[in-house]
Amino acid sequence: MTLEPGSADIVQLAWARRLGFDDGAFAAAAGERLTRADDAARAVQFVRLFGNSALTGPQWALDAAAGLADEELAQHVTLLTITRSHGGHGLGGAALFFADDLPLRQPSEELTVSHGNPEAFQLEAACPPDDVNEVGLSELEHRFTIMHVDDGRRAPVACAAYTEWEGILAHMGVLVAPEWRRRGVGSLAASIAAHEALASGLTLQWRAEVSNKGSLAIARSLGFTAGGIQTSVLLG
Structure with missing residues (x-):
């Protein structure tokens, strides 16, 4: 199924809040990568949603990623490489899926x-x-x-x-x-x-x-x- 036109905006709004950006940050970015420095962060996180991207973490991580394309940052090995000297480990990469409606599945027997x-x-x-x-x-x-x-x-x-x-x-x-x-x-x-x-x-x-x-x-x-x-x- 396909998402309604406004659903991608809803998804980006939720992620903007979760990542610590202003509500309209993804819409205002116009294809430019959003970044937010937090030197107390215990993780470096890259997210790409419907063609827009964001990177959060300590300033040294943002500096190390500045010359890298989104396609590179989407690879777990890239984040491991730029954080190796700071003990980068774990987590990995995950695909994100969304839906605003789904067909109803009926069980073949009583559940x-x-x-x-x-x-x-x-x-x-x-x-x-x-x-x-x-x-x-x-x-x-x-x-x-x-x-x-x-x-x-x-x-x-x-x-x-x-x-x-x-x-x-x-x-x-x-x-x-x-x-x-x-x-x-x-x-x-x-x-x-x-x-x-x-x-x-x-x-x-x-x-x-x-x-x-x-x-x-x-x-x-x-x-x-x-x-x-x-x-x-x-x-x-």
Whole structure:
């Protein structure tokens, strides 16, 4: 699906606030890279959204990046290189997807969906730590966990969740139990959470590590539109 004309502006407004810029910063940049120096920052972050870009971090990092093109800064290895002497490490690159409407997915059978915390935490305990850290369910306020019921026993198989960014975006994440992957439950859970967020008047945001083929596939299958990339490194 395609975004409504004003949705890209909404996305850039939310990111401008999150990165510490004025509300209209992306619109006023006219294609020029936005920069904001923060010498107390513990990370260097590059974001490109719908053709506009921004870089935040200590002044020395901004100076080192001044002669580099956006395409270079979008590469995690570039940020690692310019921050090596300051202990740059971790995080990486993520594709950003957005949606202001999505087709409604209907389950083939009746589902049990939990909104509680214990079920989401139980699911995290059954998943690899790298997956748990990438999704960050504990940081996502609204959780929708699909439960599998067998002989009266209930077990979580997938959880989709979102939290509000700046009262504008629903930042989403999905975690699926390893034995239930490639069976459509992740997409179904994501559809449930997405429509709850849309009903609250939020624009949807999906962030997927560039190497996470499963997360990228879910975003595309649901109808999200690719809108940018976020590349970050931690310092020290």
